[in-house]
Amino acid sequence: MARALQYAAGRVSGWQGDEVVLRAGDGALCASDVHAAIVFDGRLDNQPEIERRLGRQAGDVGALLLAAYHRWGKDCFTHLIGDYACAIWDRDARAFYLATDPGALRTLFFRTDRGRLLFATEQRGLFACPDVPREIDPDQMAAWLCMLPREPLRTFFRGINRVPPGHVVRWADGAFSLERWWRPEDVPTLHLPRDEDYEEALRAALDEAVRARIRPGERIGSDLSGGLDSSGVSALAAGQLAKEGRELTAFTAAPRHPHPSRRNRFTDEWPSAAEIAALYPNITHVRIDNDDEPLLDALDRREMASDWPVLNATNTVWIDAIHREAKRRRLDVLLQGAMGNMTISYSGGERLAGRLRAADVAGTWRAIADLRRGGGRSWLGIAGEAADFLLPLALSRGLRSLLGRAPTGVFDYSAIHPDFLKRSGLTDRARTLGGHLRNLTRGDSRALRLAVLDRTDHRGHHAMATRRLFGLDVRDPTSDRRVIELCLSIPEEQFALGGVPRSLIRRAMRGLLPEVVLNERRKGLQAADWRVGFQQAMPRLRAEVGRLRASPFASECLDLNRMDALLDAWPGVDDAGERANIDYLCAFSRALTAGRFIRRVEGGNG
Structure with missing residues (x-):
């Protein structure tokens, strides 16, 4: 072991x-x-x-x-x-x-049998024991393909608990x-006299979380996007390292192939990241191409070091490229801000639903006024958000369909085989979820954020695989327990003050980040040119689907005919439609990595 x-x-x-x-x-x-x-x-x-x-x-x-x-x-x-x-x-x-x-x-992970306890930090430690079987749990595979929260103890393997x-x-x-x-649900609400007090509290907690992850003698790197999370972490890390005469190496993944920006999305984070790096003389800024290597080569490497399906196939290309370059530069630590969306930069998007949930009439009207004034939201959009909470789920979905805005269903974002889903008994849960945890939490901001945190166990598998492959210790100040508890305690209004989404982090980081980043309302689109690498991989992807047909379990749980049909209907690299993201980044890619995981467990990946 x-x-x-x-x-x-x-x-x-x-x-x-x-x-x-x-x-x-x-x-x-x-x-x-x-x-x-x-x-x-x-x-x-x-x-x-x-x-x-x-x-x-x-x-x-x-x-x-x-x-x-x-x-x-x-x-x-x-x-x-x-x-x-x-x-x-x-x-x-x-x-x-x-x-x-x-x-x-x-x-x-652990296993109990015959009065014996085996435990290890990775499942491969348990499988080193010859009497521990490697049998996939079909119910957990069904839940994963449908993006459902899994039972806390269970893994993809029967008899192996986490x-x-x-x-x-x-x-x-x-x-x-x-x-x-x-017990994060028991964290009391924090009441401070001034808005500025919340800003200072968040900045201090994040600064301490960053400081705790920088040890003497370590060579430090960071992910640096054009957004608020990794940029805030990088800025604070650079400031702390500068006091010790140390450098920070910051990595930004960017497209080599120009891609037009879309509504509420910008597709190249390099210019914003470069402005952040320019503020700190001790930052060495490194550009990484989104399509640094072939898609399936990146998957081959990552899968060798992990006992879990890869979550996001196309992002693996640029993530591993950053890690390879960090290893080449002999870095020890890579800082990131992956949990920021649920902690330091939470949008406050449940504020209106939360006020409705509490039957707070005055608070509801304040939330609506802020969404109109500071959030720039239309009356129709606000009405739709209110209807999603007030109406039964089936009725609100029906109304959206009548308006031409039909929500995604399980068979839109998943290539799970319908018969396999039916046998799993998860059909009703999958249809209720619809790919969005908000459908389960219904306006409860804290419950939503905790549900997201509970569904991020893949981060541990990814971090452990990164240590194995590249010798890098991934550390995330935005998932520091003190930061999480502080952010759960802050009233939701602070995260969307005046209707401005992510208002708290924008205010807390003023003076540390450039205005172009603090004022950016659009979201950065990761790997906006992913279609280039996907198209180059097309012959190998067809071969992969063909190999999955030789696997009894992959043929049972995956809709391989749909996967072939998606490849036949590939719209090409110039398509800018949102549908391609659902079809290929969600349905096809998740089925692909699930199938490759199944074949690896079966011993069929050569």
């Missing part, structure tokens, strides 16, 4: 006793005393705070974690801040505790139980 998980040649530490074997390598730690043993993979960001609470200074992180466990038991995880996966063996109680932090960038982010698993006497130690 240890060999299967090892990224590079290095020392593997461990502990053994009481029929228990623990192994830690590649930067993980193992520590023990007479009462307990611990393995910890990750980063602890609040060591001084824990030392103050314990009233003692520990010689190292391992000793501190043991002391925290002896003081607080399994509740110790509520005191730990950082990205981590942790396992504790209580020798006295003869019980194991397996836990992960809420940020979802560290994974932890420790969900922010949870702890207790195993004793051959049985396990699951408890959620992180």
Whole structure:
């Protein structure tokens, strides 16, 4: 198991006793005393705070974690801040505790059978045991193809469980139980006297989260788009590194092939990113082509390092190109802002529905006035948003269809085989979701953001694969637990003050980011020229669908005829329609990566 998980040649530490074997390598730690043993993979960001609470200074992180466990038991995880996966063996109680932090960038899996517990940070560690089968769970594949939230413990493999982010698993006497130690739904609403106080609170929390992810001696890089999340992270990181005479290498993916901007979208983020980089002399700005390598070559590499289907096929090309260049430059860390949309730059888009949900008449009218004045929304658009909340889902969808704005359905964005979906028993849930979690949360802003956070476990798989492939530690300040809790506590009005979407981050970053970025209302379109690489891959894509027909399970769960039909109907590189994004970026690409995952598990990818 240890060999299967090892990224590079290095020392593997461990502990053994009481029929228990623990192994830690590649930067993980193992520590023990007479009462307990611990393995910890990750980063602890609040060591001084824990030392103050314990009233003692520990010689190292391992000793501190043991002391925290002896003081607080399994509740110790509520005191730990950082990205981590942790396992504790209580020798006295003869019980194991397996836990992960809420940020979802560290994974932890386990299997129980015949009174035995196996656990590892990646599933391949479990599969290194010859008696652990690799059998795909069809229900989880159906849920993934339909973009449904999965059950917390389950993975794509029967008998393999995951420790969900922010949870702890207790195993004793051959049985396990699951408890959620992180309770974000209980975070109280924050009431501050001035709008400026919220801005200062957000800026301070994000600055601290960035600082915690920059360690002495590390070479730091960052993703830098033209949006607000990665730009805010990069700006704060550059400012902190400059004080130490250190540099930040910022990477921006950009199209080589010109692509016209569309309504509410801009297609080249390089000019905005370049203006951000120009503000900070210690930023080395690196341009990466969106189509740096063939699509299927990028998938081949990424899939070798992951035990999970790749989520986004076309984005893998430029993401891996950034990681390869970061490795070539010998960077250690890559900062990103991937969870910003649900934390620091949340749009406040549920404000109107939230006021309606609370039956707040005055608040509803204020929200409408702000949407008209600061948001530039039409009366028809506001009415449609209100109808989506007030009317039964089927009725609001019917009205939109009559107006020529039919919402997407499960068979629009998914190439799941209809018979397979029917047998899974998920048809009603998939139709209700319609690809949008808002259909489930119905105006509850906090529930929506938490639902999105719960559905981001693929980030951990991607981050672990990035460590394996490129030796890079991906760190995301926007998924820092303190940042998440602060953003959940801030009243929704602050995120859309005056009707301006993402108002809070725009105000908090004033003076740190250029006005062209702060005032941009459009969204940047990632890999706007993806059609070029897709068209170049067309012969290989046809061959891939042909190979999927040889797989019994892929033929059962995927609508391969539709996949062939989509390739036959390919509109070409010049098509600017939104329909292509649904057909090819969603339905075809997700079915493609699911099928390749199935063939790999079956042993059919050569």
